[in-house]
Amino acid sequence: MRSMVYRGPYKVRVEEKDMPPIEHPNDAIVRVTMAAICGSDLHLYHGMMPDTRVGMTFGHEFIGVVEQVGPSVERLKPGDRVMVPFNVYCGSCYFCARGLYSNCHNVNPNATAVGGIYGYSHTCGGYDGGQSEYVRVPFADVGPGLIPGWMDDEDAVLLTDALPTGYFGAQLGDIVEGDTVVVFGAGPVGLFAAKSAWLMGAGRVIVIDHLEYRLEKARTFAHAETYNFVEYDDIVVQLKKATDYLGADVVIDAVGAEADGNFLQHVTSSKLKLQGGSPIALNWAIDSVRKGGTVSVVGAYGPIFSAVKFGDAMNKGLTLRMNQCPVKRQWPRLFEHIRDGYLKPSDIVTHRIPLEHIAEGYHIFSAKLDDCIKPLVVPTPA
The missing domain is CATH 3.40.50.720 (NAD(P)-binding Rossmann-like Domain)
Structure with a gap:
């Protein structure tokens, strides 16, 4: 598969990587249909986040289609259109039980405060992110949600963070x-x-x-x-x-x-x-x-x-x-606001960048060129 890969401060490029495997019975593999570059990704891009390792794929805002599920996954099936919160969380620990999904106790061995975050260095668990053609999604019955049929992709991706x-x-x-x-x-x-x-x-x-x-x-x-x-x-x-x-x-x-x-x-x-x-x-x-x-x-x-x-x-x-936002906790009310016309998240989108050109996308966003406010990343069609 093709993925954005970190090669050092201010150096990202698209490379061939191995397809992510099912590592645990609760995993899903999601084919990414849209991702985004977040302002906090620039901390990684500029080399300011500890333990950001060469070879890592960024991207904690993404949506996609379920490609494969592990044998224990019950709520998702291949073909489902899903939005994935940036939080990686187990759903059952002390903190998840209280809705503090961003503080999950079971998904990040490298920190006592934040839980797991996709594509955000090994200080946040070391999970590869969604600026890629495919991504592994742990705890697939807990984090991802089905995208409502009435919701546009560009609105859905902005609901992930x-x-x-x-x-x-x-x-x-x-x-x-x-x-x-x-x-x-x-x-x-x-x-x-x-x-x-x-x-x-x-x-x-x-x-x-x-x-x-x-x-x-x-x-x-x-x-x-x-x-x-x-x-x-x-x-x-x-x-x-x-x-x-x-x-x-x-x-x-x-x-x-x-x-x-x-x-x-x-x-x-x-x-x-x-x-x-x-x-x-x-x-x-x-x-x-x-x-x-x-x-x-x-x-x-x-x-x-x-x-x-x-x-x-x-x-x-x-x-x-x-705190870091417990994303899924906000969804029910935000769905209402979007459906009722009070919010149109994609109104802030300024750039749509093919995955193959993501290095240029990071440069534009980092340097505040071309009045860039929010860039989306679209995987190149096969």
């Missing part, structure tokens, strides 16, 4: 009717978080970024007020002015350790603004939320050695909520 994560970010904010919500980051997750905030009763939604084309999308897709932080000496002061000097009720960090910058910058956080390995966005969130407010964090963070303003958070009486 980006949309649920943005919705989860708004959900963690405990938004009540009339709240002012600020979202840092106008990438796909930030756009979906802003859109979801309205669905939860927000009275005002403000999005912060530094790329004008993404801010334009925040205005047209999420109907948000926007600020470009490079235009202000201090974006926190501007947000205070915009909120009667109280601060926002809820702030969502959809940036995380932005996938930019070199290793030294990641370790020392010497790069300013929303840059790599730095908690700048998180500290802005802590500073710009009102006293007694809530900060929701769904941006991807790895090890960070620079200071988070935890003392300020404590003294302001903030509630901090965060």
